[in-house]
Amino acid sequence: MAQKAAKSLASKNAATLNRTHQITVLLHSLFWVLHFVFNRPSALLRYILLTLPALGIEFYLERLGRPRYSPQDGSLKQSGEDMSAKGLTEYMWDVTYWTWGCLVAACVFGDRAWWLYLAVPFWSVYLLWTTFAGMKKGLAGMGGSGEASGETTSKRQQKLEKRGGQRVQHR
Template sequence: MAQKAAKTLASRNASLLLRTHLTTLCLHSIFLLLHWLFNRPHSLTPYYSLACPTLVIEFYLERLGRPKYNAADGSLRSPGEDLGASGLTEYMWDVLYWTWGCMGAVCVFGDRAWWLWIVVPLYSVWLAYTTVMGMRTGLAGMGGTGAGDVPAGESKRQKKMEKRGGQRVQYR
């Protein structure tokens, strides 16, 4: 049972990467098949500019999460990074999934469905805004209360004590 967590992470990463590569292969094949075989009026410019950069993201996730094994005995050398981690990795998965959805919509509805991809930059702007505003409110309380500052509101415990008739303090 040595390195059980590492082996679990390695198998989960390997299966997730395999599923991701198969899905990407299928979607790109369907798109290109519809474009060339059935002579659909798709322009390849949005495809190259919007869908192909996700191949770079997929390559990065492959390098990040692919487990590495020793060649001599086949033992696990490194399980790879957790592909389910939050933060930038999570954002990359969101971009990848959204691009898959846009490619599917383009296959069904035509080139105008590429406009759905505008959600990604808008989502990035919204994330940046909420992060900055959260930091701003978090840093606002670090200045202390000066003479002109309004004191902070009462806690629930303080409000209950006031409701019962105030805090009873005994001095000796």
Template sequence: MAQKAAKSLAARNSAVLFRTHLISAALHFLFLALHYVFARPRSLKPYFLIAVPTLVIEYYLDRVGRPHYSEDGSLRSAGEDLNATGLTEYMWDVLYWTQGCMVAVCLFNDRAWWLWVVVPVYSVYLAYTTVMGVKKGFAGMGGGAEGADYDAPMSKTQMKKEKRGAKHGGVR
């Protein structure tokens, strides 16, 4: 059963990587063709500034997600799950957003590169919410002044004991 799951993961990863590489190559070719046809001299600097990191991300996703086969054709490693949450999901978001920005630049003009500013702004937002969430989680554990106004939820047993104590006038 585990071998079936590994084979399906390998097939899914191969299909996703092939589609990603195909779309990426087509977009890069389209952008460069439009650049040289319409001779926009200033557009290559932001292109390289933004395309190189996403090509590195694409290379990394290919390295970790590509299935490996032994010489007899059997599956040796299915690769990591490319649908995993966390950093992998964020890398896909950056890759897709960059591809969308490239389409916008091809359709409109070089000012569409400014759409890519959303990526670092979103990163800062994620970091801020993560830090504040961790800080809020630690506030209740300290027992100091910060956590004094924090009321932990009561368990069912605690609620029953409190209810029983209220019926008997506070005496057990």
């Protein structure tokens, strides 16, 4: 039972990464088969530019999350990072899923569906803005006195200050 959590994380990561690679190969193959069968005019540069970020993210997630095993005895050496972590990893999965959606839409509706990919930069700007606004709000109360930053004191504390502050009893 040693390293049970690490072993379960390793198996979960391996399954997630294998499934991700299979879906990626399937969708890109479908795109190219439809491209050649229906002789669709496709801008190769657009396809490369818009799928390259997701492929780069997939490569990074592979390096980050793939478990490593010892070659001598096959024991778990490193389980890899959690693929369902919040923050940047979650954003990378969002970009990957959105790219898959755009790829399917390009298969069904043609090359004009790549315009859907513009949602990614807008989503990035929105996330940056909300993060910045949250940090600005959190850091607002760190400087100056209570009145200057808009803080008010409780009635109990006001009474204590009126009487001369808290008194300490010595025994």
